[in-house]
Amino acid sequence: MGSGCSSDAARTVGGPVTAEPATKRGAPSKLVGTVCTVEVSSDTLSSEGVKGVPPHWKEDLVDEPGPVVAVDLEKGMAYLKKRFLPLFPRAKLLTFEQLQEEHAELIGASVILVHNMPPPQGVNEIHKALFLRHLEKGGGVICFGSGCCYMGFNLRCLQLVPFAAHDRRHWNRGTGKVSLVETQFGKKLFGSSSSSSSPDCFACPSGAESGFWHSPLVLPLGNGEYRRKGGPFDIEGGVALPILEYASEMNECGAEASLVGMPAVCLAELMPSKARVVSVGPHMEITPTPEGAAWLDAAACWASSGLKQAAGGEGKVVFLSRPVFSLESMTGTDRDGGRLRQLPCPSPSVLSELALGSDALQALNSATLEGGEETFRVPEGKRVVALDLGKGEETLTEMFGSVAPDSSQRTVMQPEQLKEEGSLKTGRDAVILHGGMANEHADKLFEVRGREALRDFVAAGGAVLGICAGAHWVSCRNLPGWGHIAPLVPHDNSNWRRGVGDVRVRLTEQGRQLVGDVGGLESDFTLRYANGPLNISLMEESFVNFQPGRPRRAREEKEEDDDNEEEGEGEGEKQQIELEGSGAIPLLLFAENQSGSSDNVQTDKMKGHCACWASVFKGGGRVIALSPHPEYAQTPVSRNFLRRLLMWLLG
Template identity: 25%
Template sequence: MATRVRAPLASSWKTHRGAVAPTRMGGRPSTKSISSPMVRSIRRCRRVWAMSLHRLPPLLLALALAAPCACAEEERVGLYAGPGADAADLEAIETAIPRVGVTVRRVLREGLREALEELDVLVVGSGSGTKLARGLGVDGARAVTDFVRRGGGYVGVGAGAYLAARGYNAHTHVLELVDARIVDPRGWRRGSGTVELEAIGAARLPARRWVYQNGPLFAPARSHGAVPYVAWARFASDIAAGDPRRAGVMPGTDAVVRAAFGRGRAVLFSVLPHRDPATATALFDAVCWAAGDGPAPIPPPLPKPGPDAVRVAVLDDEGCIDGCVEGSFRALGTPAGRFFVRRVSGAQVRTGALADYDLVLLPGGSATGQHRALGRTGLEALRRFVAQGGGYVGICAGAYLAAVEPTRYGQGLAAVRVVDTRHWKRGEGTVELEGLPGLAEVAGRRPGKLRMLYANGPLLEAVPAPELPPVRPLARFLSDLHRDGAPAGVMPGKLALLSTTYQEGRVVLFSTHPELTPGCGSLLVHAVLWATRRAQAEAPPASAGTAR
């Protein structure tokens, strides 16, 4: 594998300024380390000539391939053919990559780390992202991330792009080479066809129409400490044949993105450039760029919180539903600039990331999954953060996690127990709540009836607990959901919203989903302000009426 020293940053995909100076393992210097107009011209000519070979008659093609080529050193490209890869797609990618200045070979899961040592770029094509992730496993994923971090290149197409973006379920938190979230992951089966793309900034597209087949839709993930990606193209048309309810989601989302990861580079295609000769040049350009040809992208500057911003860390890992995470981002986007919100993983919590934040928010999903994602060290860091004055807001699964019972996942941040855990899957829908005194101070609503989305959240009941103060009830359930065998009459009267303290920190728990209920996002805003002790100075007056 090449150990690469990256070139000075520049903004254009095809601009070649400065030197990219790799050294092959074993001490053999690369011609890429020569920074001269002649070498840069040779590399540009090689690319143009290679792509023109597809248009030559067979006789001229044979003569061209037999002629000596004064090219810079060959790029060594590996095509991943492990479990989850699509055999027909592998052949299409092999056909699309010219064999001039490039050697291509297939690599398998067995011996992957050793195979990567002999490569400059790994290409992962279409297939099943979940099967690819499972096939790689922990060791295979670590081999790929180490390869890119040390200077290798990664090109993901279709499923391979899903694999390298930010994970969206328990199986896809694998590589995460690019800080891109998957927009509407539940609607991934949106269909196949031809879509239109539009270039972003100085990028140039080989064609406007591209082949698409259930690829990911990208948007910035805004993760803790992550380098933002640079988008090359966005969708200008829509496909929603698989689910008409998804109509209108695709346009404006990013289709081709690229980013630095450690000393390496990654390019992700939602579309399939190798399926059309008119767009195949883009795949070849991506391979060459990922291998170190040309400058790295200039990423947007890392955002920094304003001096008065409330810094919020939202857990996004196993057990966290993407829609709930993104809903929290949307709710805390108002008022603009008041909150600085970033995603954190369980691993980042374990290594002290919460020290950079005022509050941690655990979203809807699975309390058991979040418990696994954080691990013992992360859970200890979480409790210590709140005990030392940090705020905690738990929504649905995050509320389950904060209870004292059941002890298999409860962290004892609040003196409540979860009632009837055997029938936790009691239903989803809009429920009616009764707001209690104290709701205005903590959540910005006067006492009274309100309606909010519920999705199998905990039914909470106050209990005495050693060294924990009594909780303050803020809202109780009036409705009763009892599907899937759950007994009737258990839900009414149980706590749906409460506040408390945990040593020096403040805690707010929602069994319901304010971030997903139209008109209720302000409850989450107020809860965050109260938990970070900003409510008295900054919260707008408590609103009257019912959220419907």
């Protein structure tokens, strides 16, 4: 296990290992290793003796990052969105001027992300004054790549944090991937994945891969060097501690210093303000791996631990090992691939205003369950629109014809028709996105700007029902072309092949309030399943941030969105879909008792997960994401349930 100083570096120094005085608050008394540091004036390597992780770093650690701010220093909002939202999905994206003038309350009360920077032409005194005030008030900072140099002690930089890039003459080390490995300090603070399985504990992997694009070799300064050079604070423990170090080489330019064994990610606490700073030398924010994202999330939690309003002031986060749904709480997450967490459910008073009326429920039961199929009609002036994404008109008519028997109240529409003005009528149409493959849906809709048309339709008050692949597509999957219409993301999507067959489902209390008991059933009923997603609720801040196109705060700035164009995301969408209320509403669960379900469906992995979600938006839009298939192998009960969903969508 490395300690952050390579053997080559130690031999280069050739001098005695120095130790800072013992820190307060019960620091260990014995040296446990050395950290490679840089002497700024001569740009030579040195080392500092360290006495381990300060005990309060572990004791104060919060469960999730506090308020995170990605501040635009000159890259543009599209760059911030592309680089940082996958890692910090609830972050605020602000220009420097917005932070300074409109959100001054976040100075000293947030973790600021400092992005990669070109070489500065001179010290920006306005930047320096704001960041100094932020650190003096105990705020956190995470610097990426040359952002570490900008905040640190390289030429014409701000000289605030105890870091500097070594050997900048050899800046062109190369591009590609590098391997990182945890240090003894990283393992002590966050623990490797083998040490704990509890969802409430950090269990960072033993290493990670990272992108490397001519990244600077960012090294810590010892406290003595930092203070001699004008550093305005003292460093807790005398030097920053590396939590990840390089385990592979990148040196196409023949630099003398090897990457292997050198610090890659370091933590420094600045005294007396207790501000916490993280330096991330390699480009871990560019196409982050799950392992790298876990380490950055842990580092952000550490940087947030000193904030007076840790974890956003929301209290302790309850992480879950399995889904939980009740009248008061439901299961959700803050990102695509994020940990399960407990979220509050919409209040009963909100649900009562959205519920189907008793007359509609009676008519549905009479028509479907009592044999009067020919009497069922959707409300006058309404229409069911099946969007053909590959099934064909004949198949879609067969699948959904019995749901709306009157042919004048249903139609099949081709994706190309979405471009025609007035093809969909808000307040009249409920669009069905059928099953299949979600990536094929994304391709077909992207070709005709169908995503933009459907998002505008919902924002203006329209209704959409996504079934199976359609339910996957309306979610906020972090993939090009996905709908980002409903505040949902699929859980455990790498294991999406769960089988095809019958499953047992049951209405939630919220589902009973909105669409009533299906045929008076108090227990479970059967629906056909075919590898549908296990969607979970996405927190509102993340849903807002992951709207396609430019970030909301940049829409009035009319900046070019070149980054999104490169990703195939530049559809020019400007319509925001805003939630009404507190997020998605769980209507249906995969039952705990799966007796009678098909043997070839992995129901053990599905039990307790939500099978159907409803969302309501400002402007009157409504969306339902349904994982099973009530239109397949129809029974009176499954048909009754599907009709109830359509009636609810049509208001």
